[in-house]
Amino acid sequence: xxxxxxxxxxxxxxxxxxxxxxxxxxxxxxLVRDPDRAxxxxxxxxxKGDLSxxxxxxxxxxxVESVFLIWPGxxxxxxxxxxxxxAAHARRVVYLSADVEDLADGESPTLFHQxxxxxxxxxxxxxxFLRPVGFAANTLGWADQVRQGVVRWPYGEARRSLIHxxxxxxxxxxxxxxxxxxxGKYVLSGPEQLSQAEQxxxxxxxxxxxxxxxxxxxxxxxxxxxxxxxxxxFVDGALAGWGAFVDTPERITDTxxxxxxxxxxxxRQWATDHAADFR
Numbered sequence: 001x002x003x004x005x006x007x008x009x010x011x012x013x014x015x016x017x018x019x020x021x022x023x024x025x026x027x028x029x030x031l032v033r034d035p036d037r038a039x040x041x042x043x044x045x046x047x048k049g050d051l052s053x054x055x056x057x058x059x060x061x062x063x064v065e066s067v068f069l070i071w072p073g074x075x076x077x078x079x080x081x082x083x084x085x086x087a088a089h090a091r092r093v094v095y096l097s098a099d100v101e102d103l104a105d106g107e108s109p110t111l112f113h114q115x116x117x118x119x120x121x122x123x124x125x126x127x128x129f130l131r132p133v134g135f136a137a138n139t140l141g142w143a144d145q146v147r148q149g150v151v152r153w154p155y156g157e158a159r160r161s162l163i164h165x166x167x168x169x170x171x172x173x174x175x176x177x178x179x180x181x182x183x184g185k186y187v188l189s190g191p192e193q194l195s196q197a198e199q200x201x202x203x204x205x206x207x208x209x210x211x212x213x214x215x216x217x218x219x220x221x222x223x224x225x226x227x228x229x230x231x232x233x234f235v236d237g238a239l240a241g242w243g244a245f246v247d248t249p250e251r252i253t254d255t256x257x258x259x260x261x262x263x264x265x266x267x268r269q270w271a272t273d274h275a276a277d278f279r
Contacts, residue, residue: 004027005029005061011070018030022042024173029047031047031057033050047059047060053078054081064090065090067094069093069094071116083116083123086123086125092127094176095117095128097129099133099251100114127183132168133188135165136164139162150212159195159245159246159250160196161194167188167190171188187253188255197213200212207271208275218239225238
């Protein structure tokens with residue numbers, strides 16, 4: 001029986017991938033920083049490792065056929081070494097990338113994911129790239145403001161097709177457990193385009209309180225993001241990308257329904273699933 005290694009096993013996407021694979025009777029190994037603290041389903045093997053320290057991957061990759069690769073953050077310093085180690089042991093990699101064809105030029109995530117994809121393509125691995133648009137889970141960053149009833153952020157009219165992390169996980173499991181996906185570049189989106197102001201309102205409805213939108217001046221937003229992220233290029237690229245969705249809404253794809261045989265989950269469903277996180 002083939003063994004699958006899942007990195008980012010306790011994160012937003014990985015925590016849904018691991019139990020689905022294990023529930024299907026597959027041998028699953030989870031790469032975690034602290035096996036003693038990782039809450040994993042019964043039968044899942046936890047192995048200590050860190051992508052920022054590529055040599056720690058060797059034990060985790062023993063007898064592994066497929067890897068679901070989720071990168072923590074956007075630092076690519078160890079990407080080449082990590083990809084080489086994976087290629088030396090596994091036969092297939094499914095990489096959680098980003099919609100690299102639809103992000104603003106020069107945006108740090110774009111450059112990072114493009115580089116990792118390039119490294120993977122130049123190995124002998126069979127590969128599949130999952131390229132989700134914006135994560136619905138990113139709106140969790142508004143949680144404190146939602147509790148106060150007002151979300152203050154720029155580009156309230158930017159229209160996004162945010163995807164539920166459960167759909168990303170379901171696609172990952174489908175790709176990992178079925179044939180015919182080698183060389184696939186799957187752009188994944190939600191089923192609708194909603195403005196950021198509409199997203200805030202829907203979150204409020206799920207929580208049971210009125211939440212209104214207050215447009216934050218761009219210069220104030222930039223100062224806040226620089227304080228939080230510290231990377232000028234990343235901040236300016238992210239703001240430019242969000243601003244572009246005002247005139248050109250984020251695209252919707254039919255990839256999720258085609259692969260899963262059901263509609264993609266709506267943002268309202270995501271908000272309902274996460275209502276407790278905003279209370």
